[in-house]
Every structure is written in C-alpha cells, then in structure tokens.
Amino acid sequence: MERGRLFVRRNFLRKVIAIYLQTCTECEHKRARIKKNIVKKEIVTNPKSYAESYQVDFIDMESQRDGLYSWILVVQDQFTKFVHLRALQNKDSRSIAFLLEEIFAQFGPPQVLQTGNGREFENEHIHSLCREWKVKLINGNSRKSSNEESVERASHDIENIILTWETSLQRND
Incomplete structure (x- = not known):
C-alpha cells in the first residue's frame, strides 16, 4: 500500500x-x-572502408627542432588506422595543402577530411585542394569524436617514439 x-x-x-x-x-x-x-558538425564515426575518412593532426616538435623542421603533419585513415607522417617547417596553408595532395596522389583521396579546430584548414589553399579532389572537409568538431581521439593518441605515441629515439642517439654519442 x-x-x-x-x-x-x-x-x-x-x-x-x-x-x-x-x-x-x-x-x-x-x-x-x-x-x-x-x-x-557532421562526424564520420564508423568508416566502413579505406580512405572513407582521414583525420589530421599536428605534432609540435619545436622544442626538439631538427634543422628546418618543427612540425609533423599526422594524417590517419580512420578505417585501417594507417598513419601518414610528413615533416613541416611551419604550419602555413600552402605547405599543408602540398603535403596533403602528395598523400592523396600516393594513397588516394578520402571521401572526408576531418580536422581539429585549427585555423590552418580554413583557407583557400585547403578548400581548393578539397574541391579539386572532391573531398568533403569537416573542420572543427564541436565535441571530440573517437576518431579525433584516435589520431591524437597516435600523435602522442609518435612523439614519444621520436623523443625516445633522440635520447638513445644522444646516449650513444
């Protein structure tokens, strides 16, 4: 009751x-x-095939600068988790567009290119590249997707590998 x-x-x-x-x-x-x-923002959460979605990130190597290069462009295919790495002198739009085009030409363009909130991708060079290759650009996710976390994890792992390698080289000298 x-x-x-x-x-x-x-x-x-x-x-x-x-x-x-x-x-x-x-x-x-x-x-x-x-x-x-x-x-x-539209987010590709579960790509079903290779080159359906690439996620882009940068590694800041300014403190471990090697000659001219202080940035690493990280492009990860979200289906296979395969990572493309390219060294950059700076994060200017022409350099980024050139390296992305190089990756597209070698491995095929994605259907969707997802980026973080960086201004590096909101410019005519990147928009022109995406139009030319018929790639949909999704810039600036309002919340972190699992894809964005995946490419950030990969970037962090790559940075740790490089730092460990540099440390071992210094010990051997």
Whole structure:
C-alpha cells in the first residue's frame, strides 16, 4: 500500500516539475541561449572502408627542432588506422595543402577530411585542394569524436617514439 502511494506521489511531482519547466520564462530564455550556441558538425564515426575518412593532426616538435623542421603533419585513415607522417617547417596553408595532395596522389583521396579546430584548414589553399579532389572537409568538431581521439593518441605515441629515439642517439654519442 505504501509503495503505491510513493509511486503516485513521485509521478505527480514529475508532472508538476515538467509543467513548471514548460511555463517558466527564465527556463525558456536559458533553453533558447543554449540552442543558439550549439554548432552541429557532421562526424564520420564508423568508416566502413579505406580512405572513407582521414583525420589530421599536428605534432609540435619545436622544442626538439631538427634543422628546418618543427612540425609533423599526422594524417590517419580512420578505417585501417594507417598513419601518414610528413615533416613541416611551419604550419602555413600552402605547405599543408602540398603535403596533403602528395598523400592523396600516393594513397588516394578520402571521401572526408576531418580536422581539429585549427585555423590552418580554413583557407583557400585547403578548400581548393578539397574541391579539386572532391573531398568533403569537416573542420572543427564541436565535441571530440573517437576518431579525433584516435589520431591524437597516435600523435602522442609518435612523439614519444621520436623523443625516445633522440635520447638513445644522444646516449650513444
């Protein structure tokens, strides 16, 4: 008997709260503000084949600079997890577009090129490259996808491998 009353009471409270939230003007203003700031980005979550989706990241090697190169461009195929690496002197758009085109020519262009929030991909060189190769560019995910985390993990592993290798070279000298 007591359980039945608790259930009815709980159900009644839920209905009262729902009605209050629907009629509350302050709540309505908050909902409107939240909806305005949400930016939906299409994310390829589960690619089904090679070159369906590439994810791009950079490794900052400025502190371990080797001659002219201070950046590493990391391009990961999201189906196979195969990683393409290219050394960069700086993150200018022409260099990035040239190296991406080199990867596209050697291994085939992806259907989708996903990037982080970097401004390096919001320029005419990259947009022109994507138009030329018929690649859909998705720049700046509003939330981290598993693909973005995957390429960041790969970048971190690569950076650790390079640092370990450099340390072993210094010990042998």
